[in-house]
Amino acid sequence: MNEDVFWQLIHECSPSTPDPDGHQLAASLAARLAKGPVFNVVGFAKQLSWALYRLDRREYGDDLSSDQFLYTRAAVVATGREEYQSVLRDPQRFMPYANGLVWAEALLYVPDKTYEHLTGDEWDRSTRYSYESYSNRAGWTDA
Helix, strand or coil, rough: CCHHHHHHHHHHHHCCCCCCCCCHHHHHHHHHHCCCCHHHHHHHHHHHHHHHCCCCCHHHHHHCCCCHHHHHHHHHHCEEEEEEEHHHHHHHHHHHHHHHCCCEEEHHHHHHHHHHHHCCCCCCCCCCCCCCCCCCCHCCCCC
């Protein structure tokens, strides 16, 4: 799955009503990915990890716990490509997410749950980029 397909999927699965915890989006994504094939689930996981990794920088999460920071970054991804790119360009746009404690933790579990649904096996996921907070070392070096 390339980046364009990833963002199109986020867009198509986004609910039309407020979804402050990302549960509706996660359910819709899981339902779509559960139609297979498995490589789409793996591709989705890779793109999600890359998107979260890119937001893993000091200017976004210096004052947040690792869980707060991860779930807030997921909320930015859940808003879609346009807002995500705006936040990347201007770290001040991240603050409303962090200050309002808007989280989309449910988005993180979509690949694992969908993989298990399709294969019957738990996924020992590994992607090139870790989405865990503070894993982007370049984003946390002192400027």
